[in-house]
Amino acid sequence: MPHEPVEIFPSDPEDTRQSIMKATYGILCERGYDGLSMQRVADRVGIEKASLYYHYDGKDDLLKAFLDFLTERLVDVFPLGEHGDAEQDLRTALDSFFLNVSDAAGDEEATFMTPDFARAYVELRAQAAHDEEYRRHFTESERRIETQLAGLVDRGIEEGVFRPVDSHGVAEYLLYNIEGVIFRAATSDEGALEAARTELDAYIDGRLVTDDEAEPTA
Amino acid sequence: MPHEPVEIFPSDPEDTRQSIMKATYGILCERGYDGLSMQRVADRVGIEKASLYYHYDGKDDLLKAFLDFLTERLVDVFPLGEHGDAEQDLRTALDSFFLNVSDAAGDEEATFMTPDFARAYVELRAQAAHDEEYRRHFTESERRIETQLAGLVDRGIEEGVFRPVDSHGVAEYLLYNIEGVIFRAATSDEGALEAARTELDAYIDGRLVTDDEAEPTA
Structure with a gap:
């Protein structure tokens, strides 16, 4: 298990939500909390900022959805199988x-x-x-x-x-x-x-x- | 030791620096990092904001001095004597x-x-x-x-x-x-x-x- 890749942010996301989560993760790693903005996430996903606001009310709403996504995937990260x-x-x-x-x-x-x-x-x-x-x-x-x-x-x-x-x-x-x-x-x-x-x-x-x-x- | 008061922020501060550190601690406890401002600290100490800026370049400079103050006093907090x-x-x-x-x-x-x-x-x-x-x-x-x-x-x-x-x-x-x-x-x-x-x-x-x-x- 230690050396198996954890595909929590798949290189080929299946849908817009996965793409948004992956972009959020990447920007958080590069720029931290302060450096994350709705504009940056929209740019990285390749959608209009208005589309992003259609799904999420704002930065903190997006980040809470991101935390939910992580929690859902924790079973993959800590399989403890x-x-x-x-x-x-x-x-x-x-x-x-x-x-x-x-x-x-x-x-x-x-x-x-x-x-x-x-x-x-x-x-x-x-x-x-x-x-x-x-x-x-x-x-x-x-x-x-x-x-x-x-x-x-x-x-x-x-x-x-x-x-x-x-x-x-x-x-x-x-x-x-x-x-x-x-x-x-x-x-x-x-x-x-x-x-x-x-x-x-x-x-x-x-x-x-x-x-x-x-x-x-x- | 557990029940002995730790006089890290004395009720009767000896000098302006101690008063500033005590005010910083109190405001951090009440309002957190975002709620701390130079104005609030100055008001609580009872000095002009300009005087506070004479000692500290700004909020983060003050907070770093506060961390130094805490580190100096750690010997009191964890006496381990x-x-x-x-x-x-x-x-x-x-x-x-x-x-x-x-x-x-x-x-x-x-x-x-x-x-x-x-x-x-x-x-x-x-x-x-x-x-x-x-x-x-x-x-x-x-x-x-x-x-x-x-x-x-x-x-x-x-x-x-x-x-x-x-x-x-x-x-x-x-x-x-x-x-x-x-x-x-x-x-x-x-x-x-x-x-x-x-x-x-x-x-x-x-x-x-x-x-x-x-x-x-x-």
Whole structure:
């Protein structure tokens, strides 16, 4: 999974909505929240600005639709599917996430949470500090990921690879970790992604993995 | 420590600079980044706007000075001092932090990272996504906290209460956790601070605390 392209913004969009979402993503990565305008999105899609306003009331309405689109596609980005046992699948999902955030990711086409998008994401998310609707979008999106992560932990408990922990508590904690990584990566030069991954693995070893499975982190 | 007031913005400021910093903090909490203006700060301090411009070139210059002021005072906010052994001091510092972020904190005067300020902090920090100077301020500030946290972990290793771990890696991971808590608390309604604290304690138990000290988290 880490090296499979995530086709969240297909190179050949099927309809106008997909084209608008792809253009929005591209402009956010290049110019951030402040640099996104209805005119720029319309230009990139190749439609009249009036047509764009027919679909969306304005910039924030478009961006909220963009967040809905992302939430719908989160199942693709974090499949957390049954490829191996739950422990393997959790580590694979984290590999994919850290590779996405890392500067070393390289192949922009194949990834989603690139450093450029991480910056735009933090700016978008900062809107939620004073805007209830943005807040609702991020809350809904986190609820979906939390449900998927908790399901994976529950599966691990059933498979006997994880201890009988509070799966929702663990899922919430993993979310705090993931969001902390995005937040710091986008707003600080103190990169310590490797340390973060090492310690997160140590948490998984010590908290989740049953004794006969754990490989202690040095 | 958790219940001791942190006098980072003294009720009786000693000089104009302290008054300006206190006014900036208050307006950020009430109105966020967008609602802060030089006029509002000047009005609250009771000086002419021209006088404020004599000290600061504009809003972003003032806010960067505010971030410098906060960084200087971080030693007060996270004293991490030697009150008990290193494990006790780490848990006390985390108690203080979670109490500060929690909505239940109540006493606004006594705390610093209140929910209102957490929102303003995320907005300020989002500026770092596209502004090198903001980024430099947050990087410097994190470096200071990281150094303090790593020193605390080192002390715990010397005292024999912590295992011989990579103290800087652990400190970075704790920072990711702390920043993740602030980021989510400010931008999502999915509050799970108790779960975060439980799992963070489980990490500390499993990763740091030496076997004869650890009290396993249920």
